[in-house]
Amino acid sequence: MKKSVNQLIFVVGVLVLWEGLALLKLWPPYVFPTPQGVAESLWAGFADHSIWIGIGVSMRRVALGYAISVILGVLLGMLLMSSRFLEDTLGGLVLSLQSLPSICWLPIAVLWFGLTETAIIFVTITGSLLAVTQATKAGFDNVPRILSMAGRNLGAKGPQLFWHVLLPASLPYLVDGLKQGWAFAWRSLITGEMLFVTLGLGQLLMMGRDLNDINQVVAVMILIAALGYIVDGILFRRLETSLRDRWGLATAASN
C-alpha cells in the first residue's frame, strides 16, 4: 500500500516538474516534449491503431526470438558445463561475443537475411542468447557444493543428480538469467525494428524521428519501457517471489 502511494507521489512529482520545465520554454518545442504533447501522441497512436499494431507485431517477434534464445541458451550453457575443453574455448568466445552491443549484429543480419522478418528475429536472438547461456552456466557454477555432495551421498548420480539436485539448486540463478535475457531480447528487438518499415514499436520510434515529432519519440519510448516492465512483472516477478519464499531467501523488507 505504502509502496503504491510512494510511486504515485513520484509520478505526479515528475509530471509537475516536467510541465514546469516545459512552461519555462527554455528549449524550442521540437527539442523538448511536453506532457500534453506526449499524451496526445499516445492517444492518436491508439486511436489510429498504429500503436496497437506495433505492440502486437513487436510482442509476437520478441516471443519467438526469446523462446529460441532460452532453448538454445540453456542448451549451450549446459554444453559448456559438460566439458572443461568447451568451457575454456567456447566459453571465452561466448564471453567476448556477449560484450558486443546488439546493434553490431545489424549489418550482418542485413547481409545474411536482407530486410526481412528473419533479420529482426536474428538480432533479437543474438542479443539475448548469450546472456541466457552465461546465466545458465553461472547458475550451475553457483550450486553450493554441499548440496551436490549431499545428493551424491544420498545415492543420486548422473542424470538423477542433475534433475533432482543441480537443476533445482540453480533455479534461483537461472530465473535471474532468464529475466536478464528477456530484457536483452526486448532491447535488441527494438534495435532490429528500426531497420526498415517493420510495423513494430521500433519503427514507430524511427517514424517519430523522421517526422521531427519529439512527442511521438518520447511517447513510444515510454511505451517500450512500460511494456518491458509489465512483461517482466507478468513473467518473472511472481516466479521470483515464489522461489524466494520457498528457498527461504525472502527478506522481511520485501513487500
Next chain:
Amino acid sequence: MTNYVLDLISRSIAGGRVLPEHEEPSERVKPNKDAPADVSMLHAPPASRKESIALSGVFRSYANSRGSFTPALQNIDLEIEQGEFVCIVGPSGCGKSTLLHLLAGLDRPTTGEITVDGSPVRGPGTDRILLFQELGLFPWLTVRQNVEFGLKMAGVSRNERRDRARVFLRMVHLSHFEDHCIHQLSGGMKQRVALARSLALRPKILLMDEPFAALDAQTRDMLHDELERIWKETSPTIVFVTHNVREAVRLGDRVLLMSFRPGRIKSQFQVTLPRPRHVEDSDVAYLSKEILGQLREEIDRSFNAEYSREEKR
C-alpha cells in the same frame, strides 16, 4: 545422449573437476513393496560383533598453492566394529572431516585402502550416509520430501516412501512439520530432519561431522538422548566427529584422539561407562579431563603452527 550430457554436467559440477568419480558396486536400497511401514523394518540384521570398517595405511594429501603437498591424514590404521559408536576428537584442521569424506566415498585416499564389510570403498554408497555439519538439506523440498530423497533416488514407490519418511519423522519428533519448508525450521529441527533423511536409507554406517556443533546446549542434550535411542533401535555403526570431548565421552563406545597436521590417530580411549550417560555426569567429566589434557597439546601445536606461519610473513 541427453543422459550422457547430463551425466557429464553432473560430474563436472558435483565433482568440482577435482575428484574422479567411479561407479561403485555398493548395494542400493532395494524397493520393497511388501514390507509394512512399521517400526520393525527399522532394525538392521542381527548384529554379530564383527568388523565393519577397516582402514589400512590410509594417507591423504592435498596440493597446496606453493606446488607441494600438504598431508591431511597420515598412516591411519583403524578398525571399527559393526554397531560400534566411535567418536573422533581433534583440533581444527586435523583431518577429521577428511576422514569422514573418505569413508563416505566423497573423496579418495592418496594411498591406502578403506574397506567396508570386506569390499573396498570406491565411491558414495547408500550403505554409508554422511551427516554434514552444514546439513545440506534441499531448500526446494518440504521436510518430508527431504527425508524421502534417498528413497526416491533408490526407486522406492511413492506410497512406501511416504510411509517410511513418516516413521522416521516420528522418530525425530517432527511429525507435525512434514509439510514445512526447510527455512521455517529452527536449527535443532533442521538437524533432526537431516538425521531422519540419513536414517531413512537405513544405512549400515552413519557418519556424522560435528552435527551438533552449532546448537545450544539444551538442544544438544536432547539430541544426544535421541541419537542414543535411535542408535539402540536401529543399531548402525556410527562414526561421530566432534571437537567437544564431553560429547564424545557422552556418546561413544570408543573415543579416538587425532593429532594436529598431519592427522594421525594419537590415542584411543575405551568408554565403558554404563548408558544412559549424561554430559554432566562426574564419570564423563573425569574421563573427559584425561582426553582433554592430550587434546590441549595438539591444540597448542596447531596454534604454534599458525603463529609461526604469521611470523614468517
